[in-house]
Amino acid sequence: MGFIEDINTAAEIILDAHAITLVSHIDADGITSEAIAAQAISRLGIPVTPIFIRQLEPLTMKHVPNDDTLKVFTDLGAGQQNLMEEAGLPSDRILILDHHINQPAPGGTVYTQVNSRFYGPEYAKCSAAGVAYMLARKLDTANADLAELAVIGNVGDMMARESCGLCGIARGIAEDGMKTGHIHITKGLNCYGLSTRPLHLCLANSDDPILPGISGNPKAAADLLLRIGIYKKSSDQRVWEELDAAEAKHLASVVAEQLIANGESTERLFAEHYFFPHEPARSPLRNASEYATMLNACGRWANPKIGEAICFGDRGQRYREAEHMLRQHRSIIRELYEYILNTGVADAGSLQWIHTGDAYPDTIVGIGAGMALSKLNPAKPIMVLCCVADEPDMVKVSMRTNERVLRRGVDLQTALVAAAAEFGGGGGGHNIAAGAYIPKGCEDDFIRRVNELIAGQLETGAPHR
């Protein structure tokens, strides 16, 4: 079946329900998916109960009630249909909206699912929030006001990373938001923090591409901005969004010249960005990637409900709590980053690794690893292993690398998925950032195996990229 038909079927299932339980993931895509679906459903007058789950596995399945409500799974479920079947959930009470790999239930129960992996390249880079949005718009075209949330979910799930902008149906959703005036789409430097970060820090943090002499060097970045007149004094704190068109253009050409002078490609220097002009200036709600970070901060510190409230429009008490989560999120990641750099990593040959034990929550080690990588050897992917709270028999593995290494053929997801399966664990993610859970005790062998796999990837190379 095609996407349109499947969305129509999903809409009929929703309209038939007398009450709905929404089961969603705790990251930015999961929270926005939930917020879109919950608003679309409650606007129909159907009661809806949300449940956020960190990971759908045998232990967490008990949170999904086997009652007579319709269970709508967003941003999870495609890979856990075996658990639904085992729990005896009947197929007429399940609807899955997902973009993860589909694994049919072994007993043959067929659950209704809209999965962006099913419909070809136009749909492939659309996250669960995009699927939820398309369903919401089918239920009522007035739900087009939720496009902003869908764009945040897509950007949060890295759907814009590879092509430096959203594409296919996800880009179409951003255009919906543009038409209603909720979203301003614009090209700018491929940096993070365009609405809140002082420009020199924004430039110094750029690692895709690495800016010669600027990446990792805030002082040099500030000097450059002074030299070209964008900063008037070195203590200036202007953000990219505050530049006028001529200044933005001037900065872009200066940075491009530096890349070219160093023989580097300017291909990834610019990206499309999604701004929300109705949100307060200099707030993290002002653009999709910073908004997604705030939601991730809420989810990773076990408060997805705060993120949900922000998506519903709360800019009072819950928003202040979210700001607090974001500050805490940043300061602990900073601590972890310094810990990794001070402790140092071990070199396994094709990767570098560190075990942080139980010093930091497993939900943030990947982010800290990504930041530390820019100060370590950027040519070798970094692996961080750590303990998992409440799961003493498991070890969480997070890996990060950069575009340059991807171009040499490395794919972290493939390596981690394959290695984790060999050790009885499970992995997932993206080519540039991936994670796995493995049984405690096999860490050394696991590191060796992933190292081998990555060495093999480098040997084969990546002629197609």
Ligand SMILES: [Mn+2]
């Ligand atoms: Mn997702």
